[in-house]
Amino acid sequence: MNAWICCSLLFFVLAAARPVFAANSVPASTNLPGAEFPRVGPDLSVTVRCKAREAKSVKLEGGAGLVKAPLDMVKNPDGIWSVTTPPAVPGFHYYWFNVDGVRMNDDASRLFFGWSRDTSGIEIPEAGVDFYDAKPNVPHGQVRMQWYLSKVTGGLRRAHVYTPPGYDAEAQARYPVLYLLHGAGENERSWIEQGRANFILDNLLAAGKAKPMIVVVDSGYASFPGGSNKDRNGATAAFEDVMLKELIPLVDSTYRTKTARESRAMAGLSMGSGQTLAITLKHLDTFAWIGAMSGPPRQGFDAATSYDGVFKDAAAFNAKVKLLWLGAGTAEDRIHASTVAMHEALDKAGVTNVFYSSPGTDHEWQTWRRSLLEFAGRLFRE
Amino acid sequence: MNAWICCSLLFFVLAAARPVFAANSVPASTNLPGAEFPRVGPDLSVTVRCKAREAKSVKLEGGAGLVKAPLDMVKNPDGIWSVTTPPAVPGFHYYWFNVDGVRMNDDASRLFFGWSRDTSGIEIPEAGVDFYDAKPNVPHGQVRMQWYLSKVTGGLRRAHVYTPPGYDAEAQARYPVLYLLHGAGENERSWIEQGRANFILDNLLAAGKAKPMIVVVDSGYASFPGGSNKDRNGATAAFEDVMLKELIPLVDSTYRTKTARESRAMAGLSMGSGQTLAITLKHLDTFAWIGAMSGPPRQGFDAATSYDGVFKDAAAFNAKVKLLWLGAGTAEDRIHASTVAMHEALDKAGVTNVFYSSPGTDHEWQTWRRSLLEFAGRLFRE
Numbered sequence: 001m002n003a004w005i006c007c008s009l010l011f012f013v014l015a016a017a018r019p020v021f022a023a024n025s026v027p028a029s030t031n032l033p034g035a036e037f038p039r040v041g042p043d044l045s046v047t048v049r050c051k052a053r054e055a056k057s058v059k060l061e062g063g064a065g066l067v068k069a070p071l072d073m074v075k076n077p078d079g080i081w082s083v084t085t086p087p088a089v090p091g092f093h094y095y096w097f098n099v100d101g102v103r104m105n106d107d108a109s110r111l112f113f114g115w116s117r118d119t120s121g122i123e124i125p126e127a128g129v130d131f132y133d134a135k136p137n138v139p140h141g142q143v144r145m146q147w148y149l150s151k152v153t154g155g156l157r158r159a160h161v162y163t164p165p166g167y168d169a170e171a172q173a174r175y176p177v178l179y180l181l182h183g184a185g186e187n188e189r190s191w192i193e194q195g196r197a198n199f200i201l202d203n204l205l206a207a208g209k210a211k212p213m214i215v216v217v218d219s220g221y222a223s224f225p226g227g228s229n230k231d232r233n234g235a236t237a238a239f240e241d242v243m244l245k246e247l248i249p250l251v252d253s254t255y256r257t258k259t260a261r262e263s264r265a266m267a268g269l270s271m272g273s274g275q276t277l278a279i280t281l282k283h284l285d286t287f288a289w290i291g292a293m294s295g296p297p298r299q300g301f302d303a304a305t306s307y308d309g310v311f312k313d314a315a316a317f318n319a320k321v322k323l324l325w326l327g328a329g330t331a332e333d334r335i336h337a338s339t340v341a342m343h344e345a346l347d348k349a350g351v352t353n354v355f356y357s358s359p360g361t362d363h364e365w366q367t368w369r370r371s372l373l374e375f376a377g378r379l380f381r382e
Numbered sequence: 383m384n385a386w387i388c389c390s391l392l393f394f395v396l397a398a399a400r401p402v403f404a405a406n407s408v409p410a411s412t413n414l415p416g417a418e419f420p421r422v423g424p425d426l427s428v429t430v431r432c433k434a435r436e437a438k439s440v441k442l443e444g445g446a447g448l449v450k451a452p453l454d455m456v457k458n459p460d461g462i463w464s465v466t467t468p469p470a471v472p473g474f475h476y477y478w479f480n481v482d483g484v485r486m487n488d489d490a491s492r493l494f495f496g497w498s499r500d501t502s503g504i505e506i507p508e509a510g511v512d513f514y515d516a517k518p519n520v521p522h523g524q525v526r527m528q529w530y531l532s533k534v535t536g537g538l539r540r541a542h543v544y545t546p547p548g549y550d551a552e553a554q555a556r557y558p559v560l561y562l563l564h565g566a567g568e569n570e571r572s573w574i575e576q577g578r579a580n581f582i583l584d585n586l587l588a589a590g591k592a593k594p595m596i597v598v599v600d601s602g603y604a605s606f607p608g609g610s611n612k613d614r615n616g617a618t619a620a621f622e623d624v625m626l627k628e629l630i631p632l633v634d635s636t637y638r639t640k641t642a643r644e645s646r647a648m649a650g651l652s653m654g655s656g657q658t659l660a661i662t663l664k665h666l667d668t669f670a671w672i673g674a675m676s677g678p679p680r681q682g683f684d685a686a687t688s689y690d691g692v693f694k695d696a697a698a699f700n701a702k703v704k705l706l707w708l709g710a711g712t713a714e715d716r717i718h719a720s721t722v723a724m725h726e727a728l729d730k731a732g733v734t735n736v737f738y739s740s741p742g743t744d745h746e747w748q749t750w751r752r753s754l755l756e757f758a759g760r761l762f763r764e
Contacts, residue, residue: 140529140530142527145527
């Protein structure tokens, strides 16, 4: 074999082995240090790789803003499987590989607790948007892990508590509190790690666009002693008891809070949206600010009778509740339609409420980051 | 086919499909809610399962206290692979599956950041030992995520800060500080999630066996701006600069600390042990309490010349340093031998030091939990 043929063959092998990905693509910000893949292209297409050399079939699966349906990956000559997605929706998406029927995380990405387990996540940047960025030159609040004994569940629980910048230094100041609930399959870290709630608040506060507040994120799961771990219905009475009888008193005694109902808000997404409406509308003496993000579709919402008729006397409701906020992403289809229907029915019944529509986003974290931005900016203003 | 044969066949199928595991075994405490496997037997054998039905070969790999070498798993008639290990060493072990050459986490277990990625972990209980348990009826300190801008690295960093029970309520009290460093491939969460440092402190404090203190856990990785992410040498000058010029001043200005050197300790494990000795022995005006856990084996330690001769004047060293603590697990072989050699050389040179030997444990977290228990109990006493 002469040198020319040898070089040509080598070139051919190298060219064939090179995975196909968009020019000018960059490693995702959620990659582990040093990982070159996944890569995000200028068009927001994503190229992923999976090293399951012996597999017969590898698919990319995950959030709707990344892959609408499982995407077949292709085995390159070097044995590594890869695929490039169509342009993704900006924001955070869970994803994983389906390797011969087995769900496998991408060991090149950070993992985030979702789908009831640690799951690979990818961040797709949104052009010109930085409200949830961790900005170096903005004052940062703390997020505190707060353990407490729950007599309701018979076990130790852990909440995460955001205290705004200056909380420790301004030793006399007292703060209103927002209780923020996660969705099904997530946990008390999700609003921080995926949602970046602390950075959203830091940035709002630095811009003077929100009132300083404490934000409390607990697990939305609770069951009475003896209850199975599988008893995962988010709307359990146990969670309501934990919130009302334990968590709120704990927060009010541990942190420098304002304890009047006018200084207490609750909001949640998906399962947490259902929990928020179920709990706040039953306890208007405790909460004055209510946020329902991407709530599960509900059949036949009726302003006169739903939620034990709390909306029936619209004037009384309007006088008592400072904010009733509903939101959903336009790509959430049934959830969006159902939220619009509730909003319109409330309007028609004379119940003051705000509806926010997140353009182009699905039942994913970009909807809820935007929702928090919109909701938190309105809170605790007279 | 008559009913008897049918039943017999059914019995045979069910019996054959049932995975083999120890009687009276229980799900590991590190399992995700509802997961029946991995199971820990009364003899501390561990049975794991992996659903890679299409795989040709599946092995169990992980920490030395769980599997000394890759352990072949067996495919059961139902297509699920399983294996039962020999009795494991008590404590925390990383583990994963090797599926046809691909490293895969166990989706039934919690993941912990180790080996430079999120990795499955299993907790093996130690009979009669509860010093690192999350006890419901003991007061719990908080663990605070503390973001800060580093001019040294040019980026935002996140430390975790343990404040002891009562920190917020006793608004005039000031506390000594322990800086605690992790090992290679881990991060600023590892001392909390794997090491349970906060629970160890909570339990020590509740028993009156330690002085109330603040514990700071940062990432041990740092590089100067423009430095590659791959520049992972833990003993970098960048980390030393972050610690001395940024983190300590930040902690002293943000928390109610005692700022004299007699109220400042540093300890670390493995890579962090090397960093601790490198930093503290160079900065004895900053640190008075030193803990080196499972340090990397070093060639030819010489009390007269090593560490720039800091041990040469033993009397001066002894007068200045409140505690020089060395420790290792007996199963750490070379690390243990190397630590003993350093201890004996220091003794011979008249340098006061303490050596702790953790019985039966390897280069794993049970060694370091015990080390923290022993070290923290001695701190900040006159």
